[in-house]
Amino acid sequence: MLKLFEYNWQVRQDWFDWCDTVSEEELLKQRTGGIGSILFTLYHIVTVEYAWLCGDLQGKELNIPSFEDCASVQGIRDYSARTHAEIAPFVYDWNDSMEDRIMVDTNQDGEQERFTFGEVMRHVIAHEIHHIGQLSIWSREIGKQPITANLIHRGLFVIER
Numbered sequence: 001m002l003k004l005f006e007y008n009w010q011v012r013q014d015w016f017d018w019c020d021t022v023s024e025e026e027l028l029k030q031r032t033g034g035i036g037s038i039l040f041t042l043y044h045i046v047t048v049e050y051a052w053l054c055g056d057l058q059g060k061e062l063n064i065p066s067f068e069d070c071a072s073v074q075g076i077r078d079y080s081a082r083t084h085a086e087i088a089p090f091v092y093d094w095n096d097s098m099e100d101r102i103m104v105d106t107n108q109d110g111e112q113e114r115f116t117f118g119e120v121m122r123h124v125i126a127h128e129i130h131h132i133g134q135l136s137i138w139s140r141e142i143g144k145q146p147i148t149a150n151l152i153h154r155g156l157f158v159i160e161r
Helices: 001-019 024-028 038-056 074-091 117-139
Strands: 104-105 112-116
Touching: 001 038, 001 074, 001 104, 001 117, 024 038, 038 074, 038 117, 104 117
Parallel strands: none
Antiparallel strands: 104 112
16 A cells, blocks of 8 residues: 555656656646646645545644645645655555544534544545546646656665566
C-alpha cells in the first residue's frame, strides 16, 4: 500500500510540473466529465487525501484553504507540500495492526457510517488514481501529452542484483 501512496505522490508532482507548461486559462477552464477544472481537480485530490488521513483517521484539526485562496499551480503545489508533511508520517508508520481499526464518519445526510482504516486508505489511493485518469483525458483534449500512469520505471521498487 505504501508504494501506491508513493506512486500517487510522484504522479501528482509530475502533474504539477505538467501544469507549468499550460496556460492559466486552460488550467481554470470548466471541463466536461469531471468535477471542474484541471486545477480544481488537483486541489480536490489534495483536500480529499488530507481530510481522510489527517482529519478522519488521525482526528487532527484541519486547515483547508478555499480553492480561491490557492487557485494557481504554485498555490496548490504549496498546499500539497504542506499536507504531505502531515500525511506522510502516518502513511510511513502504517502497520497491520491499524488495518481493522474502525473510523466513524457522519455522511451528508447526518447518518453515521463505519469504515475500517484499511478501507479508507485504499479509497484514498483509488480516488487519486481515478482523478488522474480524468486529467489524462483533459490533457489530450487540449493537445498535450498526459503524464504517464506507468508504475514501472518510477524507481519505487529496487531489485538487488
